[in-house]
Amino acid sequence: MNTRRLSHLLALLAIASLLLSACGAPAAPPTQPPATEAPAATQAPGATEAPAATEAPATQAPGTEDYAQAPRNETVIFDIDGGKVPDPTNWNPLTPGFRLDQGYHQALIEPLFILNYETGEIEPWLGTSFTPNDTLDVWTLKLRDGVKWSDGEPFNADDVVFTIGMLQAHPELWHSGDMNEWVKSVSKVDDLTVQFNLNKPDPRFLLDYFSVRIWGDVSIMPKHIWDGQDPLTFKNYDPAKGWPVFTGPYKLSSFNQDGTEFVYVRDDNWWGAKAGFQPLPKPKKLVWTWFGPEEKRAAAMANNELDSLMDITTGALQALKAQNPNVITYFDKPPFAWVPDPCSRTLEFNNSVAPWNDKDMRWAINYAIDRDQIVKVSYEDSTVPSESFFPAYKPLNAYVDLLKTAGLFDKYPITKHDPDKTKQILESKGYTMGSDGYYQKDGEQLAIDITTDEAYIEKQRIAQVVVEQLQAVGINATTRNESDATFAQEFHLGTFPARLGWDTCGSVNEPWASMDTMNTKWLKPVGTEASYDRWRWSGPAADQYSKLVDEIGTLPLGDPKINDLFVQAMTIWMDELPVIPVTQAKKIIPFNTTYWKGWPSATNNYVHPPTWWEGNTLKILLKLEPAQ
Amino acid sequence: MRGITVGYVVRRLGMFFFTVFLGMTLIFFIPRLAPGDPIAAMVSRMTAQSGSVAHSDEMIQAWRVRFGLDAPMPIQYLRYLISLSTFQLGPSLAHFPSQVGDLVLRALPWTLGLLFLATLISFIAGNVIGALLAWRRTPGLAKALLPVTLTFTSIPPFMLGILLIYLFAFGLKWFPFTGAYDMGSQTQWTWSFVKEVIHHGTLPALAIVLTTMGFWALGMRGMMVTTDGEDYMILAQAKGLHPSRIFWLYGVRNAILPQVTALALSLGAIAGGAVIVEYIFTYPGMGYLLYDGIVNGDYTLIQGVVYFLIVGVALAVLIIDLLYPLIDPRITYQKK
Numbered sequence: 001m002n003t004r005r006l007s008h009l010l011a012l013l014a015i016a017s018l019l020l021s022a023c024g025a026p027a028a029p030p031t032q033p034p035a036t037e038a039p040a041a042t043q044a045p046g047a048t049e050a051p052a053a054t055e056a057p058a059t060q061a062p063g064t065e066d067y068a069q070a071p072r073n074e075t076v077i078f079d080i081d082g083g084k085v086p087d088p089t090n091w092n093p094l095t096p097g098f099r100l101d102q103g104y105h106q107a108l109i110e111p112l113f114i115l116n117y118e119t120g121e122i123e124p125w126l127g128t129s130f131t132p133n134d135t136l137d138v139w140t141l142k143l144r145d146g147v148k149w150s151d152g153e154p155f156n157a158d159d160v161v162f163t164i165g166m167l168q169a170h171p172e173l174w175h176s177g178d179m180n181e182w183v184k185s186v187s188k189v190d191d192l193t194v195q196f197n198l199n200k201p202d203p204r205f206l207l208d209y210f211s212v213r214i215w216g217d218v219s220i221m222p223k224h225i226w227d228g229q230d231p232l233t234f235k236n237y238d239p240a241k242g243w244p245v246f247t248g249p250y251k252l253s254s255f256n257q258d259g260t261e262f263v264y265v266r267d268d269n270w271w272g273a274k275a276g277f278q279p280l281p282k283p284k285k286l287v288w289t290w291f292g293p294e295e296k297r298a299a300a301m302a303n304n305e306l307d308s309l310m311d312i313t314t315g316a317l318q319a320l321k322a323q324n325p326n327v328i329t330y331f332d333k334p335p336f337a338w339v340p341d342p343c344s345r346t347l348e349f350n351n352s353v354a355p356w357n358d359k360d361m362r363w364a365i366n367y368a369i370d371r372d373q374i375v376k377v378s379y380e381d382s383t384v385p386s387e388s389f390f391p392a393y394k395p396l397n398a399y400v401d402l403l404k405t406a407g408l409f410d411k412y413p414i415t416k417h418d419p420d421k422t423k424q425i426l427e428s429k430g431y432t433m434g435s436d437g438y439y440q441k442d443g444e445q446l447a448i449d450i451t452t453d454e455a456y457i458e459k460q461r462i463a464q465v466v467v468e469q470l471q472a473v474g475i476n477a478t479t480r481n482e483s484d485a486t487f488a489q490e491f492h493l494g495t496f497p498a499r500l501g502w503d504t505c506g507s508v509n510e511p512w513a514s515m516d517t518m519n520t521k522w523l524k525p526v527g528t529e530a531s532y533d534r535w536r537w538s539g540p541a542a543d544q545y546s547k548l549v550d551e552i553g554t555l556p557l558g559d560p561k562i563n564d565l566f567v568q569a570m571t572i573w574m575d576e577l578p579v580i581p582v583t584q585a586k587k588i589i590p591f592n593t594t595y596w597k598g599w600p601s602a603t604n605n606y607v608h609p610p611t612w613w614e615g616n617t618l619k620i621l622l623k624l625e626p627a628q
Numbered sequence: 629m630r631g632i633t634v635g636y637v638v639r640r641l642g643m644f645f646f647t648v649f650l651g652m653t654l655i656f657f658i659p660r661l662a663p664g665d666p667i668a669a670m671v672s673r674m675t676a677q678s679g680s681v682a683h684s685d686e687m688i689q690a691w692r693v694r695f696g697l698d699a700p701m702p703i704q705y706l707r708y709l710i711s712l713s714t715f716q717l718g719p720s721l722a723h724f725p726s727q728v729g730d731l732v733l734r735a736l737p738w739t740l741g742l743l744f745l746a747t748l749i750s751f752i753a754g755n756v757i758g759a760l761l762a763w764r765r766t767p768g769l770a771k772a773l774l775p776v777t778l779t780f781t782s783i784p785p786f787m788l789g790i791l792l793i794y795l796f797a798f799g800l801k802w803f804p805f806t807g808a809y810d811m812g813s814q815t816q817w818t819w820s821f822v823k824e825v826i827h828h829g830t831l832p833a834l835a836i837v838l839t840t841m842g843f844w845a846l847g848m849r850g851m852m853v854t855t856d857g858e859d860y861m862i863l864a865q866a867k868g869l870h871p872s873r874i875f876w877l878y879g880v881r882n883a884i885l886p887q888v889t890a891l892a893l894s895l896g897a898i899a900g901g902a903v904i905v906e907y908i909f910t911y912p913g914m915g916y917l918l919y920d921g922i923v924n925g926d927y928t929l930i931q932g933v934v935y936f937l938i939v940g941v942a943l944a945v946l947i948i949d950l951l952y953p954l955i956d957p958r959i960t961y962q963k964k
Contacts, residue, residue, distance in 0.1 A: 082673075084910065086920060087726035096670045096687065097723045171690040174674065177683020232694070233725040257734055257815055258912025260807055291806045292910040295790075299798050299805065455923065485664030485925030488672030492665075492688065503675065529668070529685040 067265035068253045070285035073595050073628050076621070078106070079297055080290040081310045081612040085259035091236040091244035091252075093219055094166075094173045100216060103288040106617035107250035107264045109219050112141070113211040114615035117608035118600075120395065120509060122211045125615065126155065126220070126247065130210060136201035136556065141194040141210075146275035149222050150267055151245045157188040162223035164196075166231055173231060175218045177531075178209060203556040204512070212615040213508055214342045219614075222246075247271060248618065249281055260290045281621045283596070301327060304594050308611045311337075311587045314380035326594040330609055331602050335382040338609050340391040341585035343505035345462055347450070348579045349498050352526055352536035355429070355446070356498065362577045364425040365448070368473045369466060370417040374583055378461040382588060386581035387415050388570075389504040390514055399511050399566055403574070406567050412574035414581060419473045426474070438476045447476040449497040451490070454481040462582060463500040494526040494536045503534065504579060511566055512552050518578060520546040537578035545572040598623040631953025631960035644946045651938035655931050656708050660701070664925040666721040667691045695721055708931075717932040722924040728932035731917060736936065738808055739906070739913030742829050743898035746836040751891050753837065754844025759880050761845065762852035765871055781842025786904040789835040793908070796831060803831050806910040832909040836902060844887065851883035858882070885956050889948055896944025897937065 067074075081101040092098055093109070112127035129142045147155040164186045167179045182205060185197045198205065209218045222245050226234065236244045244252060249272060250264035264286040272278040291300045298316045300306045302323040312320070317336060321327050329336040347369070349356040356362060371385035387409070390396040403409060431439040431446055439446040450467065452460045463479040470477035479500075482490070490496040491503070506513030520542045522532035530536075548569035552562050589609050591599035600609040600620060607619045670691070671684045681687070692698050696707060711718055717728035757774050760766045766774075780788055797805030804810070809824040855861065856879065864874045906915035914933055921929035952959050 084912070084916070086720070086723045086731055086917070089730075090723070090726050092725065095724055096674050096691075097720070097726075171686055172694055174681075174687075177686050181683065235725060254814065256807075256809070256912075258738070258808060260910055260912065290910065292908065296793065296805055296910070483664055483669075483923050483925065484672060485666055485669035485923070486662075488668040489663065489665035489925075491672070492668050492685070505675075524685070529688050531681075531683050531685045 065284075067284040068263060070265075073626060074283060075285040075287060076283045076307050076596055076624065077287045077289060077305065078103075078308045078611055079306055079310045080260070080262075080288050084290050085255075085262075088255040088257065088259040088262070089235060089237050092231070092234050093236075094221070094231055096172075096174055100614075101288075101612040102255075102259075102262045103250075103252075103264050103286060104246075105216060105612060105614040106288075107286050107621070108244065108246040108248040108252065109614060110247045110618065111210070111212050111217050111615045112143075112220070113206065114607075114619070115207070115211040115213055115508065116616070116619075117393070117508070118605040122206065125618075127210070130206045132203070132205070136203050136205075136554075137198045139196040139198065139202075139205050140189070141196065143192040143194070144275075144277070145192060146271055146277075147247060148271040148274075149224075149245050149247055150251055150269075151222075151242055152269075153222065153224050153245075154191075155220075155222070155247055155271075156191045157194045158191075159220050159223045160194045161186050161188050162227065163218070163220045166221070166226065167218070170231055175209065179218070201554055203554070204510070207510070207557070208513070212613065213513075214505065215610075215612075216614045249273075249278075249621070250286055253285075262288045264288075278622055282624055282626060283621060286621070301590060301592055304592060307592045307594075307596055308599075309590045309592075310612065311589060314382045314588065317588050317590060320590060324592065324594075327590045327592055328599065328601060329588060329590055330600070335379075335384070335586060337382045337586035337588040339383050339584055339586045340393070341587050341610075342391045342508055343502040343585050344386045344389055344391050344581060345459065345500065345502055345583045345585055346386075346389055346504055346579045347466060347498070347582055348501050348503070348535055350494060350496055350536060351538065351578050352494060353497065356448075358429070359576045360425055360429065362580070364422045364429075365470065365475070366414060366577060366580050367416065367418045367421040367425070368470050368475070369580065369582065370469055371415055371582060372417070373469070374462055374465045377465050378458075379583065379586065383584050383586040385415055386584050389579060389581045390507055390511065392584050393508060395509040396507055396511060399563075402563055402567050403570055406571075408567075408571060408574055412577075414574065414577075422473045433474055437474060439474045445476050446474070447478070450477065450479040451482050451487060451496055451499045452479060453484060453487040455484055458585075459500045459502070466500070466582070491534050492529045494524070494528075494530065494534060500582075502585065510557050511562075512549065515549045515569060515573075516553065518542075518545070518573070519549050521550070535578050537576070541572050541576050542578070545569050545576075548572075593627055595627055596624045597627045598625045631957075631962060632950060633961055636961040637950065640946060640949055644942050647942045647945075648938055651942070652709075652712060652931070652935060653705075655934045655938070656705055656927075659925065659927050659930050662925075666925040666927060667695070667697070669924050670722055691724075695719075695724075712935070717935065718928045720921075720926055720929045720932075722920070722926040722929065728928050731929065732914070732932045732936060735912060735914045735917045738911060739898065739902075739915065741825070742808075742833060742911060742913060743836070743902060744895065745829075746833040747840075747891070747894050747898060749833070750837040750841040751844055751887070751894075754841030755848040755880070755884060755887060757841065758845035758848025758850075759852050759875070759883065762849045762856065763875055763879065764856070765875075778842035778845055780838040781840075781846075783839055784904075785835045785839040785902065786908050788839055789832065789905055789908040792831045792835055804828050805831070808912050829911075832902075832905055832911055835905055835909075847887060847890070848883060851886060852879055855879055855883040888955060892944040892948035893941065896941035898940070 082099055085099045085102050090098060091104070093100060093104060110126050112125060113130065114123045114125055116123055124144070126144055126147055127141055128144050130139060132139045141160065143155070143157060143160070149155055164179055164183060167173050167176045168183065170176055182198050182202050183196055184199045187195050189195050196205070207213055211217060225243065225245055249267055249270040251267045253263040253265040255262045266280065266284050268280060270280060273280045291297045294312055294316055297306065297309055298312055298320045301309050302320055304324070314336065317329065330338045347365070349362055351357055375381060375383055375385055384392065388400050390400060426439050426446065431441045434440040434445065448470065450463045452463045460481060467477040467479045491499065491501070504514045504517050506517055517532045518535065518537055520533055520538055522530055523536065523538055524530035526536060548565050552565050552569070555562050587610060589611065593599070600607055606623060607616045611617050611620065667688045671681055671688055675681045675684070696704060717732065720726050720728050720731060723731070757777060760770065761774055793805045796802045804827065808828050809821065815821070861874065861878055864878045903915035903919050905911070906913045907919060914936070917929065918933040920926070921933060953961065
């Protein structure tokens with residue numbers, strides 16, 4: 001009897017200890033998106049056909065060589081950004097859990113248009129033009145002639161109409177909410193023409209949803225395969241039928257069962273080459289693989305087992321370059337990185353919680369922050385400080401310059417590090433320095449708890465320096481990591497204390513998208529999920545800001561009226577400072593020139609370099625040339 | 629079977645099912661009591677990659693309804709029990725539409741292969757070292773050298789893993805430092821593939837063996853010291869039996885009994901994987917899957933992995949209880 005009891009007790013203890021040990025698991029590799037030099041000119045609302053292919057289509061006879069056996073010097077090996085793929089047999093890109101960085105984004109799917117960050121152009125790809133009417137509520141999409149799915153079926157207006165309808169019918173799917181908000185109806189005019197009738201004018205319909213503004217876009221699915229399937233459970237994988245079927249220049253060849261390696265082979269029947277749009281890419285085989293933590297990934301590139309590596313730290317880069325002189329980065333000297341990535345880093349308050357619902361208190365924190373020190377310590381000089389929440393791209397810098405011209409940065413010196421001013425504000429608010437070295441009021445210590453996501457070391461490193469800076473002025477600041485799930489839930493519900501985040505993301509070549517993330521039209525009570533304004537910024541000033549943002553939202557891109565509205569709205573924002581801009585984001589993306597040359601860089605900037613994005617990676621693949 | 633009665637087996641089976649039920653109930657409630665929402669995490673990952681996701685609140689709500697997470701907790705619990713009774717682990721919340729059963733079955737063989745062998749090797753090596761340390765006839769030089777093999781016991785397996793990777797994978801390039809088999813290989817029963825698996829599995833197995841065998845050795849050493857003082861050992865020596873016979877059949881045979889119970893528990897627990905070691909070596913096992921489930925708050929995935937863990941431990945305890953009368957004839961469940 002005693003033995004039995006002991007056995008069960010031990011069994012339960014073993015379960016408990018395993019669960020506890022599992023809870024202490026290490027941080028995952030970062031899965032952030034990207035960026036460098038800015039997109040240039042502000043876009044006109046519609047895109048129109050640009051001169052296309054300059055090279056003749058390939059003439060190699062299809063199917064004569066097994067590209068799966070291609071040697072190393074005909075193969076390009078990429079790092080999988082987000083770690084191993086839990087289910088490598090799932091190829092349904094519409095469900096939110098699907099991983100897109102294992103080659104899907106890069107080798108299989110093709111966008112209708114590609115926003116080229118380097119030139120500022122929206123380049124036509126599967127589409128040739130997408131233009132609005134004068135009132136911006138009817139958009140007409142023209143598709144490229146000769147595009148075919150990888151199974152030979154033509155890509156046409158039926159596929160576009162079907163995909164939009166499918167998204168609208170299933171609120172669980174990615175972009176469903178967007179399509180339901182904007183699209184009243186979508187119809188086929190002819191095989192190569194689609195008309196979108198919108199619920200309200202949208203000058204950014206092309207930019208926001210069909211141009212890969214950031215990372216990905218609304219992907220068009222083949223009607224002849226998806227019709228009749230349940231898009232929520234359909235896995236889109238059947239090798240016997242040749243699935244998955246997309247339009248890209250490569251086909252899925254194989255993957256390993258543990259989801260750490262995906263192999264693609266060149267499709268010599270690719271429509272782009274047949275139609276004379278682009279030449280066949282030179283690499284015959286592409287591999288996406290995951291080697292594990294940063295040290296192992298860097299070691300793999302040092303051994304020439306990787307050609308392209310996802311974001312790593314400056315320290316790891318220096319070690320890597322010392323071991324492999326063929327490794328290059330966007331800049332060959334500091335900051336090395338593609339700076340900025342579209343998502344600047346921000347210290348974010350819960351504006352519904354005292355004392356941070358007081359704009360003066362938010363400014364007190366701002367004055368305590370030394371951004372130069374953060375750049376030096378947290379980033380090892382691989383980025384630059386932020387003076388606004390916008391990524392520092394040329395078109396957006398032009399808007400920020402309007403604020404400078406208006407003298408707003410003199411009145412609201414966001415980047416000024418002035419601890420004395422912090423103390424002055426705190427004391428004017430009734431805080432007194434306690435014997436413990438912290439300010440206090442009514443017997444309560446002034447404290448701030450800054451949460452970070454355990455998966456993102458970059459933000460943790462910023463938070464650690466911010467905490468030291470706040471401690472130095474007498475604010476009892478702390479920071480702690482939370483799991484992805486907790487960090488996200490608290491943000492959506494508005495129950496976080498303060499956080500180090502990157503959620504003002506959106507704008508790349510126009511200011512409205514990022515500004516709208518703080519629009520009070522999205523405001524929800526604490527405890528209810530909010531889509532935007534998750535910082536719960538509210539009040540008359542916030543409402544006035546939101547009215548101005550809404551007005552900007554109705555104007556065509558580049559409309560001169562935007563400038564004045566922008567300055568008015570940002571005057572309110574700078575006065576209120578609901579989130580604090582800290583630094584620009586960086587992505588150090590090492591490329592290996594041992595086997596391949598033609599990688600994008602500051603001196604060869606034909607496109608932006610993140611190799612986990614849709615569209616631009618396709619352009620990189622088309623530029624690669626054998627180095628040997 | 630000697631020492632076993634039908635009544636005992638029935639009672640013991642009842643206890644087995646009760647333990648599994650209790651474990652599954654706990655693992656239903658514990659993740660749900662913890663902060664964090666799997667659907668919000670899924671949308672958050674999208675946001676992290678795409679910059680922003682408009683209408684995420686509507687999407688979160690739609691998925692919550694789809695997964696039944698909007699229902700009251702007792703209803704969710706009832707549905708969960710009904711699904712489990714038909715061995716349906718359901719879809720993964722973070723990797724929908726993938727099924728938890730598929731994810732687990734893909735990972736389980738790798739973990740079982742790696743950890744079963746590593747645990748057995750560690751058990752055998754640790755017990756032999758422990759027994760030799762306590763055995764009076766062990767040569768002095770061996771006694772001086774054997775404790776060196778236990779040095780790694782104080783190092784966590786993942787730290788040793790990083791050291792092994794640096795030395796043998798990155799430096800000497802004797803072993804690969806990632807995965808369970810070579811790039812481009814497909815899972816198949818061929819000698820060349822088995823060789824690949826052994827080649828890839830050596831370093832993670834070594835990290836586990838070197839860091840765990842000390843515990844076996846220390847336990848065994850203590851038991852051997854106790855056994856050495858028993859009358860039957862003196863009798864065996866007095867009878868003039870060969871020392872190796874006394875060592876193995878009189879000493880080790882009796883000292884190892886408690887170790888066997890611990891081995892059963894260890895083998896039962898391997899279904900949960902070695903979380904950090906699998907992460908460091910990018911090994912496609914249950915440990916990594918559990919890690920993935922926990923960071924994403926993926927209730928169904930956590931339940932799926934822990935289900936196998938609970939059944940594994942409970943089954944191991946059941947088997948060892950039923951086998952004990954055979955291992956140790958002094959134990960019987962029959963009434964005298």
